Amino acid sequence: MLAHGLLTQHLKQALKDSYGIDADEKDIVLQKTRKEFEGDFTLVTFPFIKAAKQSPEQVGDTLGKFLLAANSTFTKYNVVKGFLNISLSNDFWLQFFSGAQIENYGYKKEGSSGKTIMVEYSSPNTNKPLHLGHIRNIILGYSVANILRTQGHNILKVNLVNDRGIHICKSMLAWQKFGNGETPQSSGIKGDHLVGKYYVEFDKQYKKEIAELVSQGKPKEEAEKQAPLILEAQQMLQKWEAGDKEVKDLWKKMNGWVYDGFATTYSVLGVDFDKTYYESDTYLLGKELVQEGLDKKVFYKKDNGSVAIDLSADGLDEKIVLRSDGTSVYITQDIGTAIERFKEFPQLNQLIYTVGNEQEYHFKVLFLILQKLGYAWAKECYHLSYGMVELPDGKMKSREGTVVDADELLDEMFSTAEQTTKELGKVEGFANDELKHLYKTIGSGALKYFMLKVDAKKKMLFDPKESIDFNGNTGPFIQYTYARIQSVLGKAGETKAIDPKVELNELERELIKLVYEFPSVLEESAKTYNPSHIANYIYELTKTFNRFYHDHSILKEENETIKQLRLALAKQCGQIIKNGMNLLGIEVPNRM
RNA sequence: GGCACCGUAGUUCAAUGGAUAGAAUAGAAGUUUCCUAAACUUUAGAUGCAGGUUCGAUUCCUGCCGGAGCCA
Numbered sequence: 001m002l003a004h005g006l007l008t009q010h011l012k013q014a015l016k017d018s019y020g021i022d023a024d025e026k027d028i029v030l031q032k033t034r035k036e037f038e039g040d041f042t043l044v045t046f047p048f049i050k051a052a053k054q055s056p057e058q059v060g061d062t063l064g065k066f067l068l069a070a071n072s073t074f075t076k077y078n079v080v081k082g083f084l085n086i087s088l089s090n091d092f093w094l095q096f097f098s099g100a101q102i103e104n105y106g107y108k109k110e111g112s113s114g115k116t117i118m119v120e121y122s123s124p125n126t127n128k129p130l131h132l133g134h135i136r137n138i139i140l141g142y143s144v145a146n147i148l149r150t151q152g153h154n155i156l157k158v159n160l161v162n163d164r165g166i167h168i169c170k171s172m173l174a175w176q177k178f179g180n181g182e183t184p185q186s187s188g189i190k191g192d193h194l195v196g197k198y199y200v201e202f203d204k205q206y207k208k209e210i211a212e213l214v215s216q217g218k219p220k221e222e223a224e225k226q227a228p229l230i231l232e233a234q235q236m237l238q239k240w241e242a243g244d245k246e247v248k249d250l251w252k253k254m255n256g257w258v259y260d261g262f263a264t265t266y267s268v269l270g271v272d273f274d275k276t277y278y279e280s281d282t283y284l285l286g287k288e289l290v291q292e293g294l295d296k297k298v299f300y301k302k303d304n305g306s307v308a309i310d311l312s313a314d315g316l317d318e319k320i321v322l323r324s325d326g327t328s329v330y331i332t333q334d335i336g337t338a339i340e341r342f343k344e345f346p347q348l349n350q351l352i353y354t355v356g357n358e359q360e361y362h363f364k365v366l367f368l369i370l371q372k373l374g375y376a377w378a379k380e381c382y383h384l385s386y387g388m389v390e391l392p393d394g395k396m397k398s399r400e401g402t403v404v405d406a407d408e409l410l411d412e413m414f415s416t417a418e419q420t421t422k423e424l425g426k427v428e429g430f431a432n433d434e435l436k437h438l439y440k441t442i443g444s445g446a447l448k449y450f451m452l453k454v455d456a457k458k459k460m461l462f463d464p465k466e467s468i469d470f471n472g473n474t475g476p477f478i479q480y481t482y483a484r485i486q487s488v489l490g491k492a493g494e495t496k497a498i499d500p501k502v503e504l505n506e507l508e509r510e511l512i513k514l515v516y517e518f519p520s521v522l523e524e525s526a527k528t529y530n531p532s533h534i535a536n537y538i539y540e541l542t543k544t545f546n547r548f549y550h551d552h553s554i555l556k557e558e559n560e561t562i563k564q565l566r567l568a569l570a571k572q573c574g575q576i577i578k579n580g581m582n583l584l585g586i587e588v589p590n591r592m
Numbered sequence: 593g594g595c596a597c598c599g600u601a602g603u604u605c606a607a608u609g610g611a612u613a614g615a616a617u618a619g620a621a622g623u624u625u626c627c628u629a630a631a632c633u634u635u636a637g638a639u640g641c642a643g644g645u646u647c648g649a650u651u652c653c654u655g656c657c658g659g660a661g662c663c664a
Contacts, residue, residue, distance in 0.1 A: 549631080
């Protein structure tokens with residue numbers, strides 16, 4: 001970074017010349033000067049006082065004097081306790097800003113890093129519709145993929161659908177028994193919801209059977225295993241694995257409904273995938289790896305015939321990778337799938353799994369096994385772990401029906417957006433489909449921003465009784481600011497290049513400094529796989545812009561050079577707001 | 593039992609070991625002949641407890657209390 005490099009270089013020289021200190025660059029801690037003090041950047045002088053054998057104030061003063069004498073870019077300094085606040089010249093900031101007025105400011109050229117990264121997210125089951133937890137997963141994965149792309153990486157977005165197993169058979173069986181041939185078309189129910197309905201129905205009937213068996217005197221555990229429905233579902237799974245045509249046809253039909261339903265939700269959320277994997281294609285992968293692991297003596301056979309790996313030396317436990325009956329477990333598939341992907345995409349450098357933090361142990365084990373099997377890329381596998389979305393009375397649990405349905409919540413957001421928009425009455429002249437699109441933009445923007453502004457790693461609380469805000473630190477607040485900027489720019493007509501001599505006022509300077517920060521925010525966000533940094537930055541930029549907009553007129557400014565500067569600032573702030581929001585998967589409207 | 597995580601205003605969230613712990617919302621009080629008031633301004637309010645390391649701790653270490661998780 002321009003200013004940081006310049007400051008670091010001069011400070012290094014100053015420390016050497018004044019005190020004979022060969023400072024390490026990481027000891028030169030430069031931060032943004034806090035608002036209550038004068039200055040642009042602040043150096044913490046404490047690390048040097050021992051070697052300098054002077055008080056923090058003296059060190060600050062000495063270094064400040066040195067900087068001013070060395071380069072005219074540094075115009076002023078002041079020292080408060082151990083903090084040296086340095087001001088940079090008007091010229092410097094203007095010159096910087098002139099170079100920053102580009103559309104893709106802060107982005108590295110796509111592919112310039114030479115790295116290819118696969119980001120997996122969503123990864124749903126096909127037996128139930130998506131809920132709020134899935135939304136967090138989806139927009140987090142999508143956003144992180146976008147953010148990594150700004151750092152010059154090639155990105156592959158993938159989805160892995162869990163489309164087989166006993167849970168699917170439960171839905172299928174319940175539909176066969178109680179469905180009367182109902183389809184999404186005949187019922188008007190979205191496909192994934194229809195299948196979910198029968199998953200719930202299965203559970204209901206199954207519980208009834210268990211209760212009956214228990215009342216006949218069977219122990220509960222036995223009853224759970226012997227209920228006719230569960231036996232039938234297990235038979236169905238066996239038939240599926242044997243390739244029974246009737247079962248497979250039903251499976252295809254019902255999964256088709258679910259995919260249609262998911263596609264709709266993905267489209268509403270504005271996310272997409274470069275490739276979708278299906279577990280029905282990949283669930284047998286990894287079995288042959290077990291033999292390889294045995295040959296390499298990474299795995300061992302246990303007395304009961306199962307195969308395991310001992311990870312106790314790494315602080316983990318023994319992990320079974322093949323059951324005694326020869327069937328594989330989840331981790332076996334995951335091993336196989338990972339290896340397959342690196343074969344399929346030889347240029348792949350990194351594989352990111354967007355999965356909840358309840359599976360942290362699973363991924364630790366997975367990556368460790370891959371490493372022990374000798375795959376060098378195992379080090380580059382990353383579990384993008386995020387916290388659960390909790391309701392006021394605890395975690396969401398599909399089986400207990402305590403979930404916030406994704407489609408319902410989105411519809412609610414859209415109608416709230418519609419209602420608010422109508423109340424404010426600013427959308428004269430909008431066509432019907434434009435209005436619909438606007439409600440969607442605002443509603444989903446509120447929801448996505450709500451979820452991405454918080455640290456992805458932490459669990460978050462969602463209270464269905466309190467609607468998601470549209471005022472304050474929210475998506476619509478930022479969208480609104482963008483719309484105001486576009487309105488001003490639309491009225492301004494032609495703009496000219498800014499005058500390099502124009503004097504900046506406090507808020508103009510503040511805005512340029514924020515523009516200066518954007519690229520490092522992108523880097524930080526990419527490095528930590530955390531979109532919340534971008535969300536918080538955009539919010540700060542927006543807030544500052546609103547203050548500027550309130551205090552200083554742009555279009556009515558009589559001094560033409562100042563007016564042009566303000567227009568340029570408005571334009572670039574708008575551009576960054578738009579780019580930042582797009583990285584979060586949020587659209588911004590030109591009017592609202 | 594073992595492993596890792598969390599605890600900040602009434603509430604929901606911020607704070608690469610740095611200055612007087614920031615916001616939003618709810619509360620109180622204001623701003624409209626002026627580029628969109630979904631905005632702006634003012635005000636009140638918080639680091640679970642006890643130690644330790646450090647010039648400096650919300651952040652690192654130890655113990656306790658409280659909350660959720662994974663592996664058995």
